[in-house]
Amino acid sequence: MRWACVVLPQLALDGVLRRRSDPDAPLALVTGTAQRRVLQTVNPAARALGLRPGQSLIAANALTHDFTLVEYDPDEIERWQQFLAAWGYRFSSHVSLCYPRTLLLEIESSLALFGPWPRFEARLREELTTLGFRHRIVAAPNPLAARILANAHDGLAIASDEVMRATLGKMPVERIGLAREVATAFARMGLRTLSQVLALPRDTLARRFPVQVQQHLDTLLGERALALECYVPPDEFDVRIELNFEVASHQALLFPLRRLTADLAAFLAGRDSGVQRFALHLQHAEAVDSIIQVGLLSAERDPAMLFELARGRLEQVQVVAPVRGVRLMARELPAFVPEHRELFDERPQQSLPWEQLRERLRARLGDESVQGLRAQADHRPEHAWQTAGDAEPGSILQGPPRPGWLLRQPVPLRESAPRILAGPERIESGWWDGGDVRRDYYLIETRSGQRAWAYRPLGESGPLMLQGWFA
Incomplete structure (x- = not known):
C-alpha cells in the first residue's frame, strides 16, 4: 500500500483566517489564564510587527496595539480536522485522523482514478489552498513513515521500501516519533540518526529500552502493521462562522456566506452526495435567530450555484437586528446524480443549464413566481394542462x-x-x-x-x- 500524509501545521490559525475578509491584517491567537495571557500563534503580518508565539500579551502590547486578538479554541482544531477528513474522503475510502493536525490517505487504490501521484498531489494542494489551509504533503509506503518524513520534508514521494529505509535512516532520533526521554538516551549514547540506532543489535535495544521502542521502529520500517481507525463521514453538515463585529447589511454577510457554501460543497463532494434543502441561521445578540430556508428541486453541490441561491434568498430577507454569527445546516443530503452531458457540449459558453437558471429565478423572485406546466388527463383543451411547481408531470392522453x-x-x-x-x-x-x-x-x-x-x-x-x- 501507499499512503499520503497531509500535515496542517497552522490549522487553528488557518481556521480563523479563512473566516476573515482581511486575512493579511495582523492577527494573534491568545491562550492562558486571566493572570497570564500568552500568544499561542501569530500570522506573518503580526510576526512582522515583532510578535512571537509564547510571548506574553503584556509584552506584545508593549510592542504594538495594531493587531487583532482571537481566543485560541482547541475544539476548533478538532472541528476543522473533521471537515478536512470529509474533504479527503472524496479521494480515498481510507482516511485516518490518527495523528493531531494530520490527515492520512491511502492512495494506492486511488491512483487509477486520479492519475499518477504528481498530478494527484497537485490537485490536493490546489484544493487545500483554495480552502485556505497551509499544508505539507509526503507519500510513503506506510502511514507512520509518511508522518515522520513530513516532519522534515514537503513534497517527498517514496515508492519503495528500500528508498524509504534509506531516507528514514538520515532522520535525527529526536524527530522519529520517540518519547523525549528515549531520544535523549540515544543522544547520550552518541546515536544521532535512525540508521545508527538500527545498527545496534536488537537484543541490546531490548535490554536497555521498553518493548514499545522496538515496536515503534518496526512499524516505522513497515515490518509491523499499524492499526488505524478510519474516518466515517457524518450524515449532516453544521458549520458556524462568528463575525468580528455586528453586521446589519446584506453585503457584509456575503463573504461568510460564500465561505460556508464552499465548505458545504467540499463536504458534499467528499460524501459523493448533494443537498436539496439547507437552512441559514442569522444569529443575533439579543434576538432569536433569523432562519432562511433554501430549497432546491434536485440535489446539487456546485459551490457557485449554492452561493447564488443562498444569496438570492438572503437578499429577500430584511435583517431585523445586527448579526453576530452565520450558521449553515444541511440535513437532507441525497445521492448526487451528475447531469448528463454530451462529449462536445453545443451549449453557448455564457448560457446556463435550465436547472441552474430555474433555481436562480426561484431564489431571486420567490418560489411562487416560477411555475412549470403539468399535463392533465382531460380531453378538453383548456383543462389538459395546469401550472405546477415541484410536481411530477402527469400523463398525456394519446390522440391527434x-x-x-x-x-x-x-x-x-x-x-x-x-x-x-x-x-x-x-x-x-x-x-x-x-x-x-x-x-x-x-x-x-x-x-x-x-x-x-x-x-x-x-x-x-x-x-x-x-x-x-x-x-
Whole structure:
C-alpha cells in the first residue's frame, strides 16, 4: 500500500483566517489564564510587527496595539480536522485522523482514478489552498513513515521500501516519533540518526529500552502493521462562522456566506452526495435567530450555484437586528446524480443549464413566481394542462396533435374560407364538473400559411371558433 500524509501545521490559525475578509491584517491567537495571557500563534503580518508565539500579551502590547486578538479554541482544531477528513474522503475510502493536525490517505487504490501521484498531489494542494489551509504533503509506503518524513520534508514521494529505509535512516532520533526521554538516551549514547540506532543489535535495544521502542521502529520500517481507525463521514453538515463585529447589511454577510457554501460543497463532494434543502441561521445578540430556508428541486453541490441561491434568498430577507454569527445546516443530503452531458457540449459558453437558471429565478423572485406546466388527463383543451411547481408531470392522453399556444378565450375566426387539413374531431366531455363541452375540432390553414385549431359547437352553424395556434 501507499499512503499520503497531509500535515496542517497552522490549522487553528488557518481556521480563523479563512473566516476573515482581511486575512493579511495582523492577527494573534491568545491562550492562558486571566493572570497570564500568552500568544499561542501569530500570522506573518503580526510576526512582522515583532510578535512571537509564547510571548506574553503584556509584552506584545508593549510592542504594538495594531493587531487583532482571537481566543485560541482547541475544539476548533478538532472541528476543522473533521471537515478536512470529509474533504479527503472524496479521494480515498481510507482516511485516518490518527495523528493531531494530520490527515492520512491511502492512495494506492486511488491512483487509477486520479492519475499518477504528481498530478494527484497537485490537485490536493490546489484544493487545500483554495480552502485556505497551509499544508505539507509526503507519500510513503506506510502511514507512520509518511508522518515522520513530513516532519522534515514537503513534497517527498517514496515508492519503495528500500528508498524509504534509506531516507528514514538520515532522520535525527529526536524527530522519529520517540518519547523525549528515549531520544535523549540515544543522544547520550552518541546515536544521532535512525540508521545508527538500527545498527545496534536488537537484543541490546531490548535490554536497555521498553518493548514499545522496538515496536515503534518496526512499524516505522513497515515490518509491523499499524492499526488505524478510519474516518466515517457524518450524515449532516453544521458549520458556524462568528463575525468580528455586528453586521446589519446584506453585503457584509456575503463573504461568510460564500465561505460556508464552499465548505458545504467540499463536504458534499467528499460524501459523493448533494443537498436539496439547507437552512441559514442569522444569529443575533439579543434576538432569536433569523432562519432562511433554501430549497432546491434536485440535489446539487456546485459551490457557485449554492452561493447564488443562498444569496438570492438572503437578499429577500430584511435583517431585523445586527448579526453576530452565520450558521449553515444541511440535513437532507441525497445521492448526487451528475447531469448528463454530451462529449462536445453545443451549449453557448455564457448560457446556463435550465436547472441552474430555474433555481436562480426561484431564489431571486420567490418560489411562487416560477411555475412549470403539468399535463392533465382531460380531453378538453383548456383543462389538459395546469401550472405546477415541484410536481411530477402527469400523463398525456394519446390522440391527434394539439397546438402549443392556446388563446385565453376562443374568438370567432374572421377568415371566411380557411383550408381544412383535418377533422372534424369530436370532443364531448366535462359533464361531471359543470364544464360540459360538445365540439367538433378542425385543423385549418389560413391564407397566410398559419396553422390553427378551431371548433364549431355541436348543432350550431355559426363561424368557427379559433382556440389555438400551431408553431
